[in-house]
Amino acid sequence: MTFPASHKTVFVLDHSPEFAESCRQNVDFDIFTKSRGTGVIPLAPISKSLWTCAIEAVLEYCRIVFDLFPTGKLIRFVASDTESHLLNSWDADEQNLPHMAQSLARLGPPNENEDSSECSIMHGLASAVEVLCECSEKQHEVRTSLTEESSLIKNRGRIVCITSVKSDSHVKMLEEWVQDAITQHNKLAAGSDSLMPINLCELYLIHTMPLGVDSTITEDKHVVSSVLSSFIGASRSGRYLAHKLAQVVQVHFDLAITTITGIPMKEEQNASSSANYDVELLHHKLAHSDLVTFDSSGEMNTAMGLTLKWCTPRSNTIELQHCTGAFRVTPVDVISRPSSCLTNFLLNGRQVMLEQPRKIGAKIVSHMLTSHGGEIFIHCLMITRSTLEDPPSISEGCGGRVTDYRITDFGEFMKDNRIAPKESTVDVDIEDSPIMNVKSQLERQTRHWPMVISNTIVFNMLSHVDPLPSLITKEHLDEDDVVECKKSIYHLVGMETKGDALPVPVMGSRGKGPKREEQYRQMWSELETLVRSCSDLSPAHEQVLDCVLDCRKPSEDNPKSSKRKQVVEPKEDVAEKISPSETEQAWQSLDKYKGMTEREKRDFNLGDSNNDHMKYDSPLSPDPPAKKQKTLTGEKKKDGGPKSFLALWNNKLNSIYSQKHIEFAGRNTTPGGVDELYPHMKSEEDGSPVNGNNQS
Numbered sequence: 001m002t003f004p005a006s007h008k009t010v011f012v013l014d015h016s017p018e019f020a021e022s023c024r025q026n027v028d029f030d031i032f033t034k035s036r037g038t039g040v041i042p043l044a045p046i047s048k049s050l051w052t053c054a055i056e057a058v059l060e061y062c063r064i065v066f067d068l069f070p071t072g073k074l075i076r077f078v079a080s081d082t083e084s085h086l087l088n089s090w091d092a093d094e095q096n097l098p099h100m101a102q103s104l105a106r107l108g109p110p111n112e113n114e115d116s117s118e119c120s121i122m123h124g125l126a127s128a129v130e131v132l133c134e135c136s137e138k139q140h141e142v143r144t145s146l147t148e149e150s151s152l153i154k155n156r157g158r159i160v161c162i163t164s165v166k167s168d169s170h171v172k173m174l175e176e177w178v179q180d181a182i183t184q185h186n187k188l189a190a191g192s193d194s195l196m197p198i199n200l201c202e203l204y205l206i207h208t209m210p211l212g213v214d215s216t217i218t219e220d221k222h223v224v225s226s227v228l229s230s231f232i233g234a235s236r237s238g239r240y241l242a243h244k245l246a247q248v249v250q251v252h253f254d255l256a257i258t259t260i261t262g263i264p265m266k267e268e269q270n271a272s273s274s275a276n277y278d279v280e281l282l283h284h285k286l287a288h289s290d291l292v293t294f295d296s297s298g299e300m301n302t303a304m305g306l307t308l309k310w311c312t313p314r315s316n317t318i319e320l321q322h323c324t325g326a327f328r329v330t331p332v333d334v335i336s337r338p339s340s341c342l343t344n345f346l347l348n349g350r351q352v353m354l355e356q357p358r359k360i361g362a363k364i365v366s367h368m369l370t371s372h373g374g375e376i377f378i379h380c381l382m383i384t385r386s387t388l389e390d391p392p393s394i395s396e397g398c399g400g401r402v403t404d405y406r407i408t409d410f411g412e413f414m415k416d417n418r419i420a421p422k423e424s425t426v427d428v429d430i431e432d433s434p435i436m437n438v439k440s441q442l443e444r445q446t447r448h449w450p451m452v453i454s455n456t457i458v459f460n461m462l463s464h465v466d467p468l469p470s471l472i473t474k475e476h477l478d479e480d481d482v483v484e485c486k487k488s489i490y491h492l493v494g495m496e497t498k499g500d501a502l503p504v505p506v507m508g509s510r511g512k513g514p515k516r517e518e519q520y521r522q523m524w525s526e527l528e529t530l531v532r533s534c535s536d537l538s539p540a541h542e543q544v545l546d547c548v549l550d551c552r553k554p555s556e557d558n559p560k561s562s563k564r565k566q567v568v569e570p571k572e573d574v575a576e577k578i579s580p581s582e583t584e585q586a587w588q589s590l591d592k593y594k595g596m597t598e599r600e601k602r603d604f605n606l607g608d609s610n611n612d613h614m615k616y617d618s619p620l621s622p623d624p625p626a627k628k629q630k631t632l633t634g635e636k637k638k639d640g641g642p643k644s645f646l647a648l649w650n651n652k653l654n655s656i657y658s659q660k661h662i663e664f665a666g667r668n669t670t671p672g673g674v675d676e677l678y679p680h681m682k683s684e685e686d687g688s689p690v691n692g693n694n695q696s
Contacts, residue, residue: 003138003154005200008136012125013051015110019049022049027047064246068329072138080124082119121161133185134194207233207235256287282330312353330376365381406456406459457526465527476540489544
C-alpha cells in the first residue's frame with residue numbers, strides 16, 4: 001500500500017532573531033472609530049513581525065486541511081533556532097488547531113537578543129526528516145496487519161520550510177543537507193521495527209522577506225534524487241505570504257475554488273435594502289470534474305476556479321436530488337461577513353442551488369450547497385439526463401427518427417446471455433473456458449439479428465417459425481433438432497400453399513403494403529439468410545439449409561438465387577434428391593393447379609382427361625398441336641428418373657380416393673388388375689370350361 005505525500009506534512013519554521021523584525025506592512029486599527037473629538041491624537045499604525053505572519057499563514061493552511069479532511073491528513077510543527085523544537089506528534093489528539101496554537105504560544109516569539117550566528121534552519125530540517133520516518137497510526141496498523149500490503153507499504157511525505165535564505169547557493173546547500181539526512185535516517189530505519197524508510201520526500205522552501213526587499217533567489221522546481229524533489233518559492237511577508245500558502249495548499253491536496261456570485265444580503269446600515277455579494281469556497285477539485293476550465297496550453301487550470309450563480313433557495317428540503325458527488329467546503333476568507341452569513345444560512349438547514357452563468361438559453365443547475373451533521377457540503381448534480389428518470393424516447397437517441405427498434409426482443413436477448421462468476425481452475429484450457437464459450441454463443445446468436453422491426457419478417461412471426469430460430473444458433477444439432485427445424489419449414493410451405501397471409505405488422509408505410517407473394521418472397525429470403533449464416537457449424541445445419549433451398553420457391557428475377565453450389569454426391573443418393581430444375585417445375589405445376597376452377601380441379605383429381613377444357617383449356621394440359629409440345633409435369637418420367645412434385649401429389653390423392661370404395665373382386669383376383677369381359681363367349685367357342693368367378 002502506498003501512502004500519498006499528503007498523508008504526512010511537516011512545517012519547519014525559522015525561529016531565529018531575523019524573524020522578530022517587522023514585516024513592514026502597517027495595520028491601522030483606529031479606522032473603526034466613528035467620531036473623534038478635537039485635539040485627540042490618532043493611534044499610530046502597527047505592523048506584525050515575520051514570525052507572526054508566518055504563524056498566521058501556516059495556521060490558515062491547517063484550518064483548510066482540517067476542515068476538508070477531518071482524518072487521514074497529518075501535520076506537524078518543528079521550530080528551529082539554536083536547536084529544533086517539536087511542537088506536536090502524529091497522534092490524532094494533537095491534530096487540531098487549538099493544540100497547535102497552544103504549542104506555538106508556549107514556544108513564544110523569537111528572541112531578538114539571541115545570537116543569530118548560532119541559529120540555523122538545518123536543525124529543523126534534520127528533525128523533519130526524522131519525524132517523517134516515524135509511523136503514523138494508520139501506517140502502523142497496515143504495517144502490523146500481516147497481510148500482503150504490509151510488505152508493500154510506501155512511506156511518503158512533505159517538508160514545508162519557511163525561512164530566509166541568502167542566495168541560490170544557500171538553497172543548494174539546504175537541499176544537499178536534506179538529502180544526506182534522508183540517506184542516514186533510511187539506514188537507521190532499515191534496522192528498526194518502529195521506523196520506516198522514506199520512499200519519497202517533497203521539499204518546499206519558501207523564502208519570505210519584509211515588504212520593500214527584493215528576492216535574491218530564483219523560483220524553481222526540480223528532482224534532486226530518486227527520493228527527494230525540491231520546490232523553491234519566494235514571497236513577501238504579510239498578506240502575500242498567506243496568499244502564497246493558500247496556493248500551496250491547493251496544489252498539495254488537489255483543491256479548487258468555487259466563487260458563489262449574486263448572494264443577496266441585507267445591508268447592515270440599512271436593513272430595508274439588500275446588495276449582492278460574492279463568497280469563495282474551497283473544496284476538492286473533483287467537484288469541477290464535469291465543468292473544468294482549461295488554460296491556453298490545454299491543461300486544466302484549477303487556479304482559475306469556477307463561478308456559479310446563486311439561485312433562490314427552495315423551501316422544500318425533502319426533495320431528492322440526483323447527485324454524482326459530495327465534497328466538504330470551507331470558505332477562503334472565513335471571518336468575512338458574507339462568508340459568515342452564508343455559513344449560518346446553510347447550517348440552519350437550508351440548501352442553495354447553484355447554476356452556471358449563461359447569457360442565453362435555459363439555466364443549468366449544476367451544484368447544490370447544503371449541510372450534513374454540522375458540516376457544509378457541495379453536491380455535484382447530474383446536468384445530463386438522469387438514469388433515475390424514465391427511459392428516453394428512442395427517437396432522441398443515435399437512431400434519429402427510427403422508433404421501431406426491437407427493444408423487447410433485445411431485453412430477452414440480454415437475459416439469455418447473462419453470465420455469472422465462476423471459480424477459476426488452473427487446468428482448464430483457455431479455449432474451453434466459460435468466458436470463451438459465452439463469447440462463442442454470443443457470436444452465433446448475433447450472426448443474423450435485425451435491430452428494427454420493419455427489417456424482419458421471420459422474427460415477427462416466431463409463433464409460426466419456432467423453434468427454428470433458437471435451434472439453428474446451437475453449436476450442434478441432433479436428429480430431433482433437425483426434424484423440428486424441418487417441421488417449421490414445412491409449416492411455412494403449407495401456409496404459402498393455402499394462401500394464408502403472413503402475420504407481420506405493417507409499419508412505416510401507408511396504403512396496403514407489399515403483396516402477399518412479395519411478403520413470402522422476403523420471408524424465404526430472410527429465412528435462407530438466417531440458416532445460411534449458421535450452415536458452417538455442423539453437417540446437421542447443412543441439412544436444414546438444404547431443406548430450405550428445396551422448399552423455397554425460386555425468385556423470378558433471379559432463378560438461381562436459391563441454388564447452392566454443386567456438390568458431388570454418391571450415385572445411390574441421386575435418385576432420392578430433387579434437383580433445383582425439377583423443384584421449379586413442381587412449383588410451376590402447383591401454381592397452375594391453384595389457378596384452376598373448382599370444376600377443373602374436380603376433373604383433374606378424378607383423372608378425367610376426355611373433356612375439351614381438360615385437354616386444351618386446363619393450365620395443366622399440353623398446348624394445342626400448332627404450338628411446341630411441352631412436357632406435362634403431371635406425367636411420369638422415364639423409368640429410373642425422379643418423380644415431380646405434382647406426380648407425388650397425384651399419387652397421394654389417388655391413394656386417398658382408392659380407400660373410399662370397395663374394389664371390384666375380379667380386378668383383385670386377375671393378374672395385372674385387368675379383367676376380361678364376357679369370357680364365357682370365348683370359352684363356348686373353344687370348348688373350355690368357364691371360371692365361376694367370371695360368370696356374369
